[in-house]
Structures are given as C-alpha cells and as structure tokens.
Amino acid sequence: MPSEFELIRRYFSRATSHTDLAGGDDAALMHTRPGMQLAVSTDLLVAGTHFFGDTDPHGLGWKTLAVNLSDLAAMGAEPRWAFLGLTLPTVDEGWLSSFADGLFACASRYGVDIAGGDTTRGPLALSITILGEVPTGLAITRCGGRAGDDIWISGQPGRAALGLASLQGKVSLSTTAQAECVGALQRPVPRIELGLELRTLASAMLDVSDGLLGDLGHIVECSGCGAIVDVSHLPLQPLLDLGVSEASARRSVLAGGDDYELLFCAPPRHRAALRQLAQDSGVALTRIGELHERDADLMLREADGRLLAPLFSGYDHFA
Structure with missing residues (x-):
C-alpha cells in the first residue's frame, strides 16, 4: 500500500502557475499582487451529510473545489490558491485518481493552484481552504444592503x-x-x-x-x-x-x-x-x-x- 506521501505525490502534486513554493515542504509560499486584499474561505464536505458515499468521485472532486470557489465569487474575488484536507477510510487508488482528476479539472478551469494540503485515515471527509484576491476596498460583503435596493x-x-x-x-x-x-x-x-x-x-x-x-x-x-x-x-x-x-x-x-x-x-x-x-x-x-x-x-x-x-x-x- 502506498504511503501518505506517495499518495500526495502521485495524485495531488501537479504544476502550479502562481505559487512560489507549493506542496512538499512544511508550508507553501506565495505572494499577493500590489493593491490586493486576500479573501480566504474554507468548507468541509462529509460523506453521509453533504454527499452520498457512492457519489461519482470525479464529480465529487469538482464539487469539493467548486463550492469554495463560489464563496470567493460571492465576495467578487479572483481565486488563486487552494489547500486540500482529505480524510480517507481506505486507500482506493481508482477512486483517488478519478477524484483528483475532477479536482484539477475545476482548478484548471478557474486558474487555481492546488498549493498543498494533508491526508489522513478516518471517515471520508473533504476540506478545502481557498485563497483569492480582490482589489482593496472592492470586496462585496453581506452588510452593504440598504432599504430600497x-x-x-x-x-x-x-x-x-x-x-x-x-x-x-x-x-x-x-x-x-x-x-x-x-x-x-x-x-x-x-x-x-x-x-x-x-x-x-x-x-x-x-x-x-x-x-x-x-x-x-x-x-x-x-x-x-x-x-x-x-x-x-x-x-x-x-x-x-x-x-x-x-x-x-x-x-x-x-x-x-x-x-x-x-x-x-x-x-x-x-x-x-x-x-x-x-x-x-x-x-x-x-x-x-x-x-x-x-x-x-x-x-x-x-x-x-x-x-x-x-x-x-x-x-x-x-x-
């Protein structure tokens, strides 16, 4: 059975485009563009709560990232980096390969670097922390509504x-x-x-x-x-x-x-x-x-x- 680090290397280590140092070290390194604020969000998807255990893994890989991207969309932010937390009950390499392909298909579509993450054994759960950029002062929050809008x-x-x-x-x-x-x-x-x-x-x-x-x-x-x-x-x-x-x-x-x-x-x-x-x-x-x-x-x-x-x-x- 492949080790944790071999699983990460095999399925989740792919080329990045705007990350100075991606997965493989103790932390990723990146820099923000001038005049930008960071927008950061995290979501957790748990089998049996957010999705059925037999859900197609390719679609699940897409959705795991897409729901976090939606949070950035709601702030008017441009997505840049994502970190994956993955808890697996067993190692099913066919499932992992399909899940990773779906995840990276979504990442490629929206210009996101998967910059790092972690895996462990446990009940199936998927977590993404996503970071994006928005020009300072232009983020759209929930609090700006006014009577008459x-x-x-x-x-x-x-x-x-x-x-x-x-x-x-x-x-x-x-x-x-x-x-x-x-x-x-x-x-x-x-x-x-x-x-x-x-x-x-x-x-x-x-x-x-x-x-x-x-x-x-x-x-x-x-x-x-x-x-x-x-x-x-x-x-x-x-x-x-x-x-x-x-x-x-x-x-x-x-x-x-x-x-x-x-x-x-x-x-x-x-x-x-x-x-x-x-x-x-x-x-x-x-x-x-x-x-x-x-x-x-x-x-x-x-x-x-x-x-x-x-x-x-x-x-x-x-x-």
Missing part, C-alpha cells in the same frame, strides 16, 4: 434540491430532468466571472448554499434591513417545465440548498446595467424583491398582494 438571484436555483430529492426517492423526474438536476447537484458552476462583474454594481452579496430564504436572512440581518420577496417573480417556470408541481418548484427555489447561485442586492439605478450584464454573460439574472426598512422583516408577497411570513427557510446543520 433590489434583490436579485443568478441562474436557476432549485435544480440541485430537486436532484437530491430524486436521489432520495422523494420526487419523480423524467430521465432527462433527473440528469439535469442531479448534474446541478453534483457539478455546480461557481459564478466567478459574474462575481467579478458585480464588484461595482452589487451592494451586498452571498452564494446560495443553504437555501435562498435562509441565506437572504443573513443579508437582512447583517445589513439591518427587512426584505420582501415577490413569489410571482421567482424563476419557477423552468422547474415546472421539468414536470414538478408548483408547490415543489416553489419550495425548491426558496428553501433548496446546494445551488451556489449568487444572491445579491443592488440599487434600482443599476437595473439596466444588470440586464445588459445578463445578456452579455449568458447568465440569467432575476429581480425577485427588494429590501425595506428593518421593521418590514423578511416576508413573501403573493401574487394577490398579500404579505405572508415564510413557512420554511433553509438548511441548518444543527437544527
């Missing part, structure tokens, strides 16, 4: 939740629809390019990992605002076209996790620029509501104008 969502939220539900046998999808939704769950697309474009347009932003309403609550709390989400503006039709009920589509969009779309706020004066950005980027941007004064709380506006408190929120690991 529009609320926007990128792409098509809800597909990943339907993919998970289909794998759990909770919803029945056609073969084509299941492939689309499971693909969204297992191979998310981090909105890096969109995040960079939103630096001068968005007032507050985060990525949707635990459900739109639950994550919007973080912006509301941090920005000291209330929010109203217009149900009739939600992008439900693409999900209805997959054959699910309106109730299932609505819950998937509002409370489904693992979307990794960008949820952001922007002043109304940027509407035209955002519509142009959507057209130029090919990424749908949907205006779904607005921020209000604090006493408005977080509410849903039905098509008939009624304001209702949400009956569900997002995912909580400890709820």
Whole structure:
C-alpha cells in the first residue's frame, strides 16, 4: 500500500502557475499582487451529510473545489490558491485518481493552484481552504444592503434540491430532468466571472448554499434591513417545465440548498446595467424583491398582494 506521501505525490502534486513554493515542504509560499486584499474561505464536505458515499468521485472532486470557489465569487474575488484536507477510510487508488482528476479539472478551469494540503485515515471527509484576491476596498460583503435596493438571484436555483430529492426517492423526474438536476447537484458552476462583474454594481452579496430564504436572512440581518420577496417573480417556470408541481418548484427555489447561485442586492439605478450584464454573460439574472426598512422583516408577497411570513427557510446543520 502506498504511503501518505506517495499518495500526495502521485495524485495531488501537479504544476502550479502562481505559487512560489507549493506542496512538499512544511508550508507553501506565495505572494499577493500590489493593491490586493486576500479573501480566504474554507468548507468541509462529509460523506453521509453533504454527499452520498457512492457519489461519482470525479464529480465529487469538482464539487469539493467548486463550492469554495463560489464563496470567493460571492465576495467578487479572483481565486488563486487552494489547500486540500482529505480524510480517507481506505486507500482506493481508482477512486483517488478519478477524484483528483475532477479536482484539477475545476482548478484548471478557474486558474487555481492546488498549493498543498494533508491526508489522513478516518471517515471520508473533504476540506478545502481557498485563497483569492480582490482589489482593496472592492470586496462585496453581506452588510452593504440598504432599504430600497433590489434583490436579485443568478441562474436557476432549485435544480440541485430537486436532484437530491430524486436521489432520495422523494420526487419523480423524467430521465432527462433527473440528469439535469442531479448534474446541478453534483457539478455546480461557481459564478466567478459574474462575481467579478458585480464588484461595482452589487451592494451586498452571498452564494446560495443553504437555501435562498435562509441565506437572504443573513443579508437582512447583517445589513439591518427587512426584505420582501415577490413569489410571482421567482424563476419557477423552468422547474415546472421539468414536470414538478408548483408547490415543489416553489419550495425548491426558496428553501433548496446546494445551488451556489449568487444572491445579491443592488440599487434600482443599476437595473439596466444588470440586464445588459445578463445578456452579455449568458447568465440569467432575476429581480425577485427588494429590501425595506428593518421593521418590514423578511416576508413573501403573493401574487394577490398579500404579505405572508415564510413557512420554511433553509438548511441548518444543527437544527
């Protein structure tokens, strides 16, 4: 059986492009570009909690990095370096090879150096610490929203939740629809390019990992605002076209996790620029509501104008 260091050398030591000293020493060495701040994030994926144990390892390698890239996208940061922590119950070299290929495919797509990490024996768990750069003062936080700002969502939220539900046998999808939704769950697309474009347009932003309403609550709390989400503006039709009920589509969009779309706020004066950005980027941007004064709380506006408190929120690991 190969040693820990042989596994790292064989599967996770590949050429880097902007790292002074990568894996193999006690620490990596890198330097930031002038005028930049570091943006740093970490995520942990655990078998049985975040993914099924039999998940395709190539897709899992991609997702392990992609969910961290999404955090940088939400800050308007450019990804640069990543460090992998890998806990393995056994050494399966076929699994490792496929996982590493998926990880490095994602790294190559977004210009990330895998600069180091660690492996150990234990229950299957995957952790990435990622570092990126953003021009000083241009990072987009969760706290910049102001009453009157529009609320926007990128792409098509809800597909990943339907993919998970289909794998759990909770919803029945056609073969084509299941492939689309499971693909969204297992191979998310981090909105890096969109995040960079939103630096001068968005007032507050985060990525949707635990459900739109639950994550919007973080912006509301941090920005000291209330929010109203217009149900009739939600992008439900693409999900209805997959054959699910309106109730299932609505819950998937509002409370489904693992979307990794960008949820952001922007002043109304940027509407035209955002519509142009959507057209130029090919990424749908949907205006779904607005921020209000604090006493408005977080509410849903039905098509008939009624304001209702949400009956569900997002995912909580400890709820």
